């Protein structure tokens with residue numbers, strides 16, 4: 001299955017027309033291509049996954065000169081923009097998380113329905129621990145915390161204990177099999193018992209939530225007045241980070257309510273364009289089931 005860009009219509013409505021846009025999560029290049037087709041003059045597109053970059057480069061050959069494809073994290077978007085001589089941009093897109101292309105390659109270790117090495121690193125060259133390293137070396141408490149915090153897994157403690165008892169792990173199916181034994185699938189369960197643990201490990205391995213928290217203020221800084229930041233997220237933990245960061249950036253005073261006169265001096269730098277997140281309609285969900293959990297929030301930079 002190739003990756004179909006989610007919420008494409010609203011993304012194009014919010015981010016075009018424009019001269020310079022950053023796509024911080026290039027993936028297979030679906031959003032970048034659509035932005036270029038919509039007339040955006042130049043797009044700087046980043047991804048930390050070499051496999052994604054290779055596929056995107058092939059997909060975007062026809063746009064040479066208008067698209068700048070760079071192997072870099074969206075955490076480094078300011079530096080990458082400056083390298084092109086861009087001190088400010090008109091728009092930024094982040095479509096965070098894993099792509100269906102990555103899930104479709106069992107050798108990347110993201111999928112539990114097919115067997116592959118238990119890896120899950122978006123960038124295997126980044127010198128970070130793989131999911132197998134994490135599972136094989138963590139203390140029970142740390143694993144349980146990862147499962148609670150990043151997977152919202154109510155049985156995190158039980159799973160951590162059971163998983164530790166069968167170490168070491170090398171492959172995705174090996175881990176998924178142990179999880180199925182510890183928490184067997186019950187009638188009526190909507191998701192596979194390994195879903196939350198796999199999500200939690202992926203988030204921990206790639207520091208996805210920390211990275212998202214760090215990038216949002218930087219991205220807002222990089223926008224010109226009137227420029228827009230659009231973020232698509234896929235689960236409640238990510239969406240909460242985006243919602244809170246946008247709320248903070250769009251609020252003037254952030255003093256506690258019992259302070260009679262503002263002492264913080266905080267000034268809103270953006271205006272919220274989406275009071276509620278934009279979600280996919282039924283037609284999009286029927287065409288691309290992955291869009292079911294997507295949420296889009298957008299802010300616009302104020303002239304201050």
Ligand SMILES: C[S@@+](CC[C@H](N)C(=O)[O-])C[C@H]1O[C@@H](n2cnc3c(N)ncnc32)[C@H](O)[C@@H]1O
Nearest residue numbers: 005025027028029030031047048049073074099
């Ligand atoms: C949901 S996909 C994006 C799909 C893309 N919008 C498209 O239309 O094909 C998310 C992408 O973000 C990449 N990614 C994850 N963390 C990243 C980071 N810190 N910096 C840059 N890219 C990242 C992943 O490798 C993956 O290719």
